[in-house]
Amino acid sequence: MDRLERLEAIEEIRNLKARYYRLMDTKQWDELKSVFTADMKVLTPDGKVYAEGGETYAAGLRNSLEKAVSCHQGLSGEIEIVDDGNARAVWAMQDVIEWEDAHPQFGWKSIVGRGHYHETYRKEDGAWRIATLTLTRLRLDTTMPEGKAPQ
Numbered sequence: 001m002d003r004l005e006r007l008e009a010i011e012e013i014r015n016l017k018a019r020y021y022r023l024m025d026t027k028q029w030d031e032l033k034s035v036f037t038a039d040m041k042v043l044t045p046d047g048k049v050y051a052e053g054g055e056t057y058a059a060g061l062r063n064s065l066e067k068a069v070s071c072h073q074g075l076s077g078e079i080e081i082v083d084d085g086n087a088r089a090v091w092a093m094q095d096v097i098e099w100e101d102a103h104p105q106f107g108w109k110s111i112v113g114r115g116h117y118h119e120t121y122r123k124e125d126g127a128w129r130i131a132t133l134t135l136t137r138l139r140l141d142t143t144m145p146e147g148k149a150p151q
Contacts, residue, residue, distance in 0.1 A: 001084050010079045012128050021072040033058035036130050043134045070097040091117040102145050109145040114138050
């Protein structure tokens with residue numbers, strides 16, 4: 001891969017990450033699954049598989065965020081092109097989310113989180129897609145619904 005191809009790949013990955021945030025926050029669930037590889041894995045910070053399959057992960061995001069207003073920000077990305085078909089990146093991030101009632105699993109009314117996405121990418125059918133994703137949080141501020149105690 002020459003310098004120009006490397007720069008083009010980096011820009012395509014930046015656009016991919018921006019599209020991920022936009023599609024999630026605007027609740028375009030059918031399109032969201034297209035940013036992931038079919039065999040995509042979401043890993044916990046200690047390396048355990050949390051979710052497997054791009055379609056499965058997109059469905060999980062839908063379940064979590066359908067009744068919420070969310071704003072995800074990718075603040076900066078360190079992108080490394082490994083070879084013609086593989087790359088990795090670390091993205092500083094912040095998310096601000098408020099649910100109509102409460103998060104379906106954790107019961108939060110709202111969160112403000114800060115941390116990093118650690119991702120790998122694979123080029124499939126001429127397009128970069130997210131192959132693995134790990135979210136590490138530096139800080140997570142939560143608010144519970146009125147009268148509810150944290151779980």
